[in-house]
Amino acid sequence: MPFFLLPFPIIDPVAVNLGPLPLRWYALAYIGGFVFGWFGLRALAGNEALWAPEQPRPTRDGADDLLVNAALGVIIGGRLGHVFFYDPSFYLANPLEILQTWKGGMAFHGGLIGAMVGMWLFARSHRVPFLTVTDLCAAVTPVGLFFGRLANFIKPEMWGRETDVPWAMVFPPAGPAPRHPSQLYEAGLEGVALFVLLWFAARGGALKRPGLVTGLFGLGYGAARIFCEFFREPDPVQEALSHGLTKGMLLSFPLIVVGAGVALLSLRRRSLPA
Numbered sequence: 266m267p268f269f270l271l272p273f274p275i276i277d278p279v280a281v282n283l284g285p286l287p288l289r290w291y292a293l294a295y296i297g298g299f300v301f302g303w304f305g306l307r308a309l310a311g312n313e314a315l316w317a318p319e320q321p322r323p324t325r326d327g328a329d330d331l332l333v334n335a336a337l338g339v340i341i342g343g344r345l346g347h348v349f350f351y352d353p354s355f356y357l358a359n360p361l362e363i364l365q366t367w368k369g370g371m372a373f374h375g376g377l378i379g380a381m382v383g384m385w386l387f388a389r390s391h392r393v394p395f396l397t398v399t400d401l402c403a404a405v406t407p408v409g410l411f412f413g414r415l416a417n418f419i420k421p422e423m424w425g426r427e428t429d430v431p432w433a434m435v436f437p438p439a440g441p442a443p444r445h446p447s448q449l450y451e452a453g454l455e456g457v458a459l460f461v462l463l464w465f466a467a468r469g470g471a472l473k474r475p476g477l478v479t480g481l482f483g484l485g486y487g488a489a490r491i492f493c494e495f496f497r498e499p500d501p502v503q504e505a506l507s508h509g510l511t512k513g514m515l516l517s518f519p520l521i522v523v524g525a526g527v528a529l530l531s532l533r534r535r536s537l538p539a
Contacts, residue, residue: 271432271433271434271446272434273421273434273435273436273437275437276290276419278290278291278419278420280293290415290416290419290420291416291420293412293416294409294412294413294415294416295340295409295412295413297409297412298408298409298410298411298412298413299332299336299409301405301408301409301412302332302335302402302405302406302408302409303328303329303332305404305405305408306323306328306331306332306401306402306405307325307328309401309404309405309467309472310322310323310324310325310327310328310401311324311325315467315468315470315472315473316472316473317473320397320473321392321393321394321397322393322394322397322401322472323387323391323393323397323398323401327391328401330387330391331384331387331398331401331402334383334384334386334387335380335383335384335387335402336383337379337383338376338378338379338380338381338382338383338384339376339379339380339383339409340371340376340379341379342375342376342377342378342379342380342382343371343372343373343375343376343379344363344370344371344372344375345363345375345379346371346372346373346374346375346376346378346379347370347371347372347375348363348370349375350372350374350375350512350516351370351372351500351503351504351512352502352503371413373410373490374516374517380402381399384398384399384402385398394475396475396476396479396527396531397472397475399476399478399479400467400471400472400475400476400477400478400479401472401478403463403478403479403481403482403483404463404464404467404472404478404482406482407455407456407457407459407460407463407482408456408460410451410452410455410456410459410486411452411455411456411457411460412456414448414449414451414452414455414456415448415452417448417451418446418448418449418452421436421437421438421439421448422438422448423447423448423497423498424436424439424444424445424446424447424448424497424498425444425445425446425447425448425450425496425497425498426444426445426447426496426497426498427442427443427444427498428443428444428445428496429443430445432446433445433446434446439498444498445496445497447493447496447497447498450493450496451489451490451493451497454489454492454493455486455489455490455493458485458489459482459485459486459489462481462485463478463481463482463485466478466481474531474532474534475531476527476528476530476531477527477528477531477532479524479527479528480523480524480525480526480527480528480529480530480531481524481528482524483520483521483523483524483525483527483528484520484521484524484525484528485524486517486520486524487517487518487519487520487521487524488521490513490514490517490520491513491514491517491518491521494511494513494514494517497511497513499511499512499513
């Protein structure tokens with residue numbers, strides 16, 4: 266038992282009641298991620314200094330359509346990813362539960378697949394390189410991850426493993442044992458640290474090498490997620506694997522491999538003329 270425990274700030278999961286419609290922190294996290302992502306997409310697309318002359322890319326106004334495509338992909342893919350990656354037998358027996366997203370249950374890796382489909386459709390319809398589109402979205406995605414992990418903390422869900430570190434917390438639904446606030450670890454690494462890395466890369470000319478920001482995102486997110494999984498308590502039925510591994514680790518490892526490969530291929534190509 267640690268000598269000092271941080272109190273868990275019990276927060277009402279409903280942020281605002283709009284008449285009969287309760288607006289939950291979880292929903293606000295998604296709204297905030299999409300709004301800040303929209304501002305980021307427009308800022309990057311409209312900053313001529315970040316791109317090579319005449320480099321094909323989405324316009325500032327085109328960023329609006331890109332956001333809609335990506336957002337739909339995230340929501341649909343995230344929900345279906347949770348259904349098929351983590352608990353397919355339950356949802357096959359209770360198909361109406363698939364639509365009840367307010368109960369929670371969104372998978373990042375499913376959302377990533379859905380977002381990639383939405384980005385591909387945008388790139389095809391607007392006749393811009395697919396990797397340039399993914400670079401733009403990758404640069405702003407950590408903002409949404411940050412808000413999402415804060416929502417996990419407020420709910421609370423996805424808490425950490427038992428520990429005796431001084432900053433341990435007791436999460437009421439998880440019992441009396443102190444635990445790692447692993448949601449905050451993920452917010453810091455997958456959100457803040459990854460955002461800073463990608464933003465500095467973009468400011469340093471990475472957008473002139475299509476695929477470089479995308480590769481760095483896959484590499485950075487995969488490494489951060491696997492690291493945080495060592496501190497997060499996996500669901501014994503849905504997430505825990507043998508030898509201390511988790512399904513989150515298994516799904517994140519390919520992101521490291523693919524991300525590193527895409528980044529290396531991008532660096533080996535000649536940079537677009539400055």
